[in-house]
Amino acid sequence: MLLIPGLILSVIFLVLPLAIMVVVSLYTTAPSSTGYLPIFTVENYIAFFTSPQTSVLLFNTFSLAFIAAITCFIFGFPLAYFLTFHIKSATFKNYVITLLIVPFLIDWSIRTVAWIAILGKGGIINFSLMSLGLIKEPLEALLFSRNTLYIIWLQTYVVFMEFPIYLAMNRIDPDLISAAKVLKAPPLRVVYDIVFRLSLPGIMAGFIFVFVSTLGDFITPNLWAGGVQTLGFSISRYAANFLWPYASVLSTMLLIIALVIMYVAFKVVNIKKLFYE
Amino acid sequence: MKPKEVGIRVYVAALILLVYSPIVVMIVLSFNTSGRISFPMEGLTARWYNGVPTGYEYASYISAFYDWKFWIAFRNTVYVAVTAAILTLIIVTSVAMVLRHRIIGRDPLFYLILLGFVLPGVALGLGNNILFRMMNWEFTWWTAAILDTVYAVPFGLILMMARFDPDLVLYERAASVLRASPWVVFRKVTFPLIRWEVVAAGVFGFVLAWGELIRTSFVMRGTGVISTYISTELAINPVTPKWYAVGAIVTGISIVALIILGWVLSRGQR
């Protein structure tokens, strides 16, 4: 049947690897050729849960991703709102959307390195501020702090927050907004009661995407936030050292967090509506 | 224009500026004469792109054009991206053909495919890495291409399903009533109507594979793709405008691909 290629892809390269990964997380670490022995044990999980690092790790990863998603929402929601309701010309809308997708395509390493030239001591922000005479010495805090992360992630992912929200907003019947206005709703309440609530599927979709993407991003926090430990980074390091079982434990935990978040979001909002019927 | 309208346009412009700032800075500084990537710029030169090496430079100072490792990575990236494009195209089309109809298991299947782009890349990368080691499969550009396809298929699928002409089923039925076999129906009726979306799916696959790092890093060896090449080199070399030149070239290709995508999509829209 036609589904065979799709099924092969999904089952063999998506479901299977994840299943194997979970299995390996339960194997024993050993200095064998593969790095582990197929003997079931929970020692790695115990190590994970008892390590003092773990709670820091989980907390960091989770909070970073969450704040990143919120930041993208704070900037993305007004953007989607303006695009839907305040810009009439359809071609202009298309331009803006396409324009915003391009920067997503910058190679990761380049992207992170490019930010040095913006936020660093010799970067353009400090340069302009100093030339304008507003500050005497370059600001150090712009780089290597958590805020850097949020800025970078915002730049990368705001489109992915904005686009689903835009799609959802476009479907809102403008008469509903007129009705709300006439029913004595001040502008902010119109935005909340009507626009926000009716675009929730899009908001959720965007939120999940940004959240999960930043959850697994190990490059950016590593380079920028002064070594803030995140789950993703630990996974890559343990993998690089061939410590597969422990890496798998971390990865499984990551997976579980992602799945739980998605499940909750799906329950709250029906995202299917965004895609068909 | 009323102040509110001005404010809106300023906001949108500022956001676009933010989103483009790395690209702009990267391109501008790639022409810096000094080896530092900071402002103020000393002068303009194209040497980071195609300056002839004197034989003494090492990685960070060899111009992009003469950096053989860069070209290997570039070649690899092209292989990966093109393969990913073709695979994505095939899979998106075949799955979309089936998912159009309301069958049992339609939703679960859709969600399964969606997982490819929603689940953290790290997990998928790690899992596939372990799998390939178990199977003793080599890490080549095939493996990277497959992972990129898993990531790109949901995009293409959503796009294609959103663009389906609801009358398509009617046309197909009409054709099969006229004694056309399923393959002929596809070739003569379905495909002409969806070909631009099919191409778009392929371009999506290409574009997403072109700049991918996280998943790819788990399944490529050696010089790898451009993204892995850059990240490994930058870990041990200083940052110079040469890397910005590399980035500019790579991003430039992505932009071209995106423009093509835009063109294809507008062709698809009647």
Added chain:
Amino acid sequence: MKVLEAKNLTKWYGKEVLALNKVSFEVDEGDFFVLIGPSGCGKSTLLKVIAGLLDYEDGELYLKGTEVKEIPPHKRDISLMLENYALFPHMSVYDNIAFGLRMLAKDRSEIDKQVKESLKLVGMEGFERRSPLELSGGQRQRVALARAIVVNPSVLLLDEPLSHVDYRLQRKLMEELKLLHKRLGTTFILTTHVQEHGLSLAETLMVMNTGVIEQLGKPDDIYARPATVFAARFVGDINLFSGEVVGKRNGRYTVKTELGDLQASAEGDKDYSGHKLAYGVRPEAVLIGRDASQCENHIEAKSVSTYYFGNSVECLFEARGGLSVRVNMAPEAATLPTGGESVVGWYAKDAILIEKPSVIEGLNIEEVIYGK
């Protein structure tokens, strides 16, 4: 006291479309004011301007004495029921109706009481927990109505409330609207493009035509004495012929038309002698057969087609020169078979003389009567 006053209200869509052209009128408090006109005449636009959803470029608009240009819709003491109802799909019926009250920060028990009362008023008790998506068209309309009246506005605006309702329900709805109006005492402003609805519902009727007011007055006044050909045509059926007043004698005008010289009563101050104008007579005023011969105006004509309406019959007659005359009569009087010849006629007092083709300048009276 005038609850609404418009002076030279002008509104443009973009640079080219003039939706409202120096519209001026007043609405009395407690009136049932109906706006009728063909699609695109500006009545919906006018309603939205009054509600504050659209802005106007020139002119003044006063709501209870205050100029409203700077006042946003949520601060105006009006309520609007839209043509497609626009019920909030993500809220229950109760929440939909309570919405306005919540925005006005009423307290919970008060809201509860008023919502329940509103539902009772429109006959939808028990529907509080339902979702608008489950309701039929008629039910949705009632909820929309309840939602609009619960906030106790000074003026209730209704945009084409009878459009999406099937014929039998239209009558029922009209009666209910009339009853509601009596009970609440609120000023109603309603739009429709069906003139029968306008005639039945209105205490004051305003006829609009591409951004201008053709006529404003009591429905029976407009029907008996239309000010322009457009108004005559739009409100009720009418037979129209272009003509010139060639004589005046014994309180009657003689009007030369293609049908021949016709008589009309000369009343009022204005002297139409020598004027070119339109000569009209309503179908129900036209008689056939022996009754017709006794009228001052009678001509020979042949019955061309007959339409049976149950309680009346309409006959199309063709007179000399190919001109048609529509006659409306009771079924008992419709004894002439189609194709038969007869005399049709009417009394001079039933003739309607109209000088202006339309309020819109520059239109030729013959073009308006016979079409281009």
